[in-house]
Amino acid sequence: MTTEKMTTSPPKRDHAVAAAGTATQAPTSEPVPPASNATAASAPTAARASSARGRHVPAAGTPEAEAIEKARSEMLRDAKPLNRTRIGADALCEALIRQGVDVIFGYPGGVILPLYDVWADYPELRTILVRHEQGAAHAADGYARASGRVGVCLGTSGPGATNLVTGIATAQLDSVPMVAITGNVPGALIGKDAFQEIDISGITLPMTKHNYLVLKADDIPRVIAEAFHIARTGRPGPVHVDITKDALTSETRAEHPTVLDLPGFKPRFEGHPRQINLAAREIEQARRPVILAGHGVLISGATEDLRVFAEKTQIPVAHTLLGVGAMDETHPLAYGYMGMHGWKHVNKAIQSADLLIALGMRFDDRVTGTVSSYAPNARIIHVDIDPSEIGKNVAVDVPIVGDVGSVLRAFIAAVPEVDPESRADYLAQLAAWRVESEATPWHGSGGWKQGILTADYVISRLGELTDHDATLVADVGQHQMWLARYAGFRRPDSHLSSGGLGTMGFGLPAAMGAALGRPDKETWAVVGDGGLQMTVQEMLTVVVDRIPVKIALMDNKKLGMIRQWQEIVYGGNYHSSDLPAPRWDKLAEAYGLPTFKATRPEEVDDAIRAAQAHDGPALAWFEIHETQNVYPMMPAGKGLSDLIEDWGAPADGAEDR
Amino acid sequence: MAAMNDPIAAPEKVAQKQRYIPGSGQVHRHVLVVLVNNQPGVLNRVASLVRSRNFNIESLAVGHTERPDISRMTVTLRGDDFAVEQMAKQLYRIIDVLKVQDLPESGVVEHELALIKVRATESKRGEILRIIELYKGRILDVGPETVIVEHSGTEQEIDSLVALLGGFGIKELVRTGTIALSRGSGAIDVEAILRAGPEPLRTPGPVTAPASQPATTETR
Numbered sequence: 001m002t003t004e005k006m007t008t009s010p011p012k013r014d015h016a017v018a019a020a021g022t023a024t025q026a027p028t029s030e031p032v033p034p035a036s037n038a039t040a041a042s043a044p045t046a047a048r049a050s051s052a053r054g055r056h057v058p059a060a061g062t063p064e065a066e067a068i069e070k071a072r073s074e075m076l077r078d079a080k081p082l083n084r085t086r087i088g089a090d091a092l093c094e095a096l097i098r099q100g101v102d103v104i105f106g107y108p109g110g111v112i113l114p115l116y117d118v119w120a121d122y123p124e125l126r127t128i129l130v131r132h133e134q135g136a137a138h139a140a141d142g143y144a145r146a147s148g149r150v151g152v153c154l155g156t157s158g159p160g161a162t163n164l165v166t167g168i169a170t171a172q173l174d175s176v177p178m179v180a181i182t183g184n185v186p187g188a189l190i191g192k193d194a195f196q197e198i199d200i201s202g203i204t205l206p207m208t209k210h211n212y213l214v215l216k217a218d219d220i221p222r223v224i225a226e227a228f229h230i231a232r233t234g235r236p237g238p239v240h241v242d243i244t245k246d247a248l249t250s251e252t253r254a255e256h257p258t259v260l261d262l263p264g265f266k267p268r269f270e271g272h273p274r275q276i277n278l279a280a281r282e283i284e285q286a287r288r289p290v291i292l293a294g295h296g297v298l299i300s301g302a303t304e305d306l307r308v309f310a311e312k313t314q315i316p317v318a319h320t321l322l323g324v325g326a327m328d329e330t331h332p333l334a335y336g337y338m339g340m341h342g343w344k345h346v347n348k349a350i351q352s353a354d355l356l357i358a359l360g361m362r363f364d365d366r367v368t369g370t371v372s373s374y375a376p377n378a379r380i381i382h383v384d385i386d387p388s389e390i391g392k393n394v395a396v397d398v399p400i401v402g403d404v405g406s407v408l409r410a411f412i413a414a415v416p417e418v419d420p421e422s423r424a425d426y427l428a429q430l431a432a433w434r435v436e437s438e439a440t441p442w443h444g445s446g447g448w449k450q451g452i453l454t455a456d457y458v459i460s461r462l463g464e465l466t467d468h469d470a471t472l473v474a475d476v477g478q479h480q481m482w483l484a485r486y487a488g489f490r491r492p493d494s495h496l497s498s499g500g501l502g503t504m505g506f507g508l509p510a511a512m513g514a515a516l517g518r519p520d521k522e523t524w525a526v527v528g529d530g531g532l533q534m535t536v537q538e539m540l541t542v543v544v545d546r547i548p549v550k551i552a553l554m555d556n557k558k559l560g561m562i563r564q565w566q567e568i569v570y571g572g573n574y575h576s577s578d579l580p581a582p583r584w585d586k587l588a589e590a591y592g593l594p595t596f597k598a599t600r601p602e603e604v605d606d607a608i609r610a611a612q613a614h615d616g617p618a619l620a621w622f623e624i625h626e627t628q629n630v631y632p633m634m635p636a637g638k639g640l641s642d643l644i645e646d647w648g649a650p651a652d653g654a655e656d657r
Numbered sequence: 658m659a660a661m662n663d664p665i666a667a668p669e670k671v672a673q674k675q676r677y678i679p680g681s682g683q684v685h686r687h688v689l690v691v692l693v694n695n696q697p698g699v700l701n702r703v704a705s706l707v708r709s710r711n712f713n714i715e716s717l718a719v720g721h722t723e724r725p726d727i728s729r730m731t732v733t734l735r736g737d738d739f740a741v742e743q744m745a746k747q748l749y750r751i752i753d754v755l756k757v758q759d760l761p762e763s764g765v766v767e768h769e770l771a772l773i774k775v776r777a778t779e780s781k782r783g784e785i786l787r788i789i790e791l792y793k794g795r796i797l798d799v800g801p802e803t804v805i806v807e808h809s810g811t812e813q814e815i816d817s818l819v820a821l822l823g824g825f826g827i828k829e830l831v832r833t834g835t836i837a838l839s840r841g842s843g844a845i846d847v848e849a850i851l852r853a854g855p856e857p858l859r860t861p862g863p864v865t866a867p868a869s870q871p872a873t874t875e876t877r
Contacts, residue, residue, distance in 0.1 A: 147680070201698075202701070203703065205698075205702060205705055206705045206706070206709045209750075209752075210752045213698075230752060262752060263850050263851050264693075264694065264752050264753055264755045265755050371674045371676055371678045372676050372678060373675070374676055375676070375678070376675070376676060386750070387746045387749065388743065388746035388747045388749065388750055390742055390746075391679055391739055391742065391743060391746075392679065392746075393679065393680075394676065394679065395676070395677045395679055395739065530794045535750055
């Protein structure tokens with residue numbers, strides 16, 4: 001929490017205005033001028049700068065160039081020699097560098113080109129040219145999840161911006177810090193249905209933490225500073241910054257701010273002491289407590305605090321889909337994955353609990369099932385940094401607003417140490433349930449023993465062969481559930497998954513971002529054949545930009561989760577769940593990736609090892625059993641006690657056709 | 658220590674309660690006061706939130722306060738206490754929202770303003786004027802066939818005047834929606850909220866050693 005360096009003076013690399021009195025940082029209380037004023041003020045500059053490429057660079061040797069150079073050198077301190085006027089695009093690049101940005105995922109287009117025109121002057125900013133803007137947004141998302149830093153994606157106006165929308169929504173629902181930058185048509189054209197104009201701020205308004213429309217170059221430094229602050233502070237989330245073309249091309253002397261004035265944004269980090277004491281009493285009295293660890297534990301970097309707290313109080317820890325990795329799964333108190341496709345023993349423990357300690361999770365419907373029958377005898381302590389999550393889905397007995405890490409440390413100080421002996425009966429019962437649950441045939445299928453390649457086997461081998469230390473990025477569907485259940489995660493932020501929005505096509509681009517965010521870790525995209533086809537074009541990005549992503553493709557030639565629902569919920573009325581796929585080896589070859597294929601259990605290890613051994617991105621193609629289901633399963637509209645748990649004999653799948 | 662009737666022994670046997678679902682309780686009328694930055698698009702943010710969170714508002718009145726940079730919205734809505742509290746919390750997620758207050762049912766002055774254009778022929782005009790006088794309304798305009806009545810009062814008072822005038826034929830009607838202030842000296846201290854900022858900007862700076870350590874601390 002305190003590792004950030006407070007920057008009060010501009011770093012050397014920036015252009016900063018030396019003269020006092022030219023600061024243009026507008027306090028938030030100052031209303032943004034209407035568009036007509038802004039365009040009137042900057043129209044001459046905009047017209048000059050946008051009329052032709054490079055026109056903002058006066059020809060060398062002319063009196064105009066000399067005058068500008070003189071003015072610039074007087075204006076700027078520690079400036080790098082640009083040989084041209086500092087424009088909004090420069091201010092944007094400087095602001096990004098100040099925020100520690102090292103990678104930007106983007107796609108060019110008409111109105112964002114002024115930025116591409118200056119990029120060569122900022123080699124600190126690595127730009128990755130994705131093949132579709134959705135890939136850029138997911139990559140920024142994956143970068144942010146894996147590294148904990150703010151991810152940045154970029155697109156042009158109109159279609160570029162709307163293509164980012166799916167990725168922004170994914171980040172919003174999973175609380176991922178991200179700044180999405182889009183260009184917009186010049187201010188004078190806003191509202192005129194100009195070429196590639198769409199009201200993108202109106203579109204992103206309900207699905208971002210905050211958004212901005214920047215009409216003046218002078219506003220860029222302040223807006224970018226605020227955007228990053230909002231994106232990463234408190235409950236993280238995406239912030240969208242829409243910048244008009246004339247704001248990017250106008251000359252600006254705006255200084256980078258050293259203070260922020262956001263009176264309406266003051267997240268509370270410390271839990272209220274009275275609530276902490278109430279919670280401590282509940283924890284002391286509970287006989288059957290369960291900790292529910294969510295994404296907030298990882299975001300807050302509180303995994304160590306969680307372990308200490310759980311050990312001190314001897315309380316088992318269940319986790320949500322995004323809470324995977326909150327506790328090393330080999331820890332004796334790590335009890336497992338809860339919810340719709342969670343472990344039966346975990347859901348049973350929750351249903352019989354007398355106290356739930358919810359840490360940074362939001363009682364999603366995939367976690368609770370029917371609320372009226374959820375954990376009927378449990379009192380609930382709910383810790384979340386976002387007050388609006390508390391009391392939203394379930395009523396709570398002890399609400400605590402605060403950062404999970406800080407509240408956990410307060411808990412640790414406030415609760416007495418619990419003798420493991422006093423919980424012996426409870427923990428023994430949970431252990432027995434666990435043995436029973438893991439021994440049942442639907443723990444995995446056991447199909448591999450008969451030579452059938454099943455997904456759970458592939459996933460567990462993948463976890464084993466990557467030493468449970470690689471970053472494994474899921475797409476969405478059956479394999480996503482198998483990954484969360486069978487890979488065996490031991491490191492925080494090693495499991496990335498689109499949990500809230502459930503965005504198919506997330507896997508490959510997010511893995512691309514994750515590999516750049518954590519280059520020290522092996523990175524695998526674990527994808528299904530349906531999801532991979534949604535963003536398959538990013539195969540070329542990983543090849544061209546040499547991003548070492550390995551792809552584990554679970555190919556059942558089906559939309560597996562759709563097929564499973566149609567089998568179980570819709571009485572076998574299959575429609576659109578068969579998914580003829582391309583010849584993956586030929587496709588990968590076309591993109592420049594080697595393919596290593598396994599169709600039988602004994603070939604799995606070789607395929608994984610061969611992909612690992614290849615220097616660069618590679619595809620491991622697993623042709624898995626076509627009709628394997630994820631069990632147990634809580635049908636929609638039912639409660640946690642109503643799990644369907646049946647694997648049945650792994651048949652040839654013919655009855656499904 | 659475990660007693661014989663301990664739930665540990667047989668958790669399934671413990672009587673099962675139905676868990677309360679937030680929002681399913683008894684519905685009351687609430688008046689929310691929302692102070693926001695007077696910025697373009699803030700009304701859109703609030704309206705969008707109300708719609709996307711599935712709240713049903715009865716009226717919304719907006720205007721700037723004694724400070725031109727701060728606007729005050731008064732929202733009346735119906736919902737159970739949980740749902741209204743949830744709406745207030747959701748409103749706080751909007752960066753431009755400075756303060757949300759759920760006004761208590763008593764100890765509040767509530768008013769709204771209505772302009773009513775009533776059909777008023779020569780023969781009916783006297784009767785209409787008597788009703789207006791009774792309600793302490795004002796006549797703003799008299800035409801050959803119509804009068805425009807201004808009346809301010811609580812929602813119920815205006816409702817009842819509208820009902821009375823309805824018999825003569827209402828040609829047009831506009832209401833501002835409720836605005837409210839709490840009685841007594843208690844007040845929302847906007848200056849205190851604004852005094853809290855600004856704060857120093859913390860920037861992580863360029864990446865030096867990216868990988869060896871998870872950088873989750875940066876998100877705080």
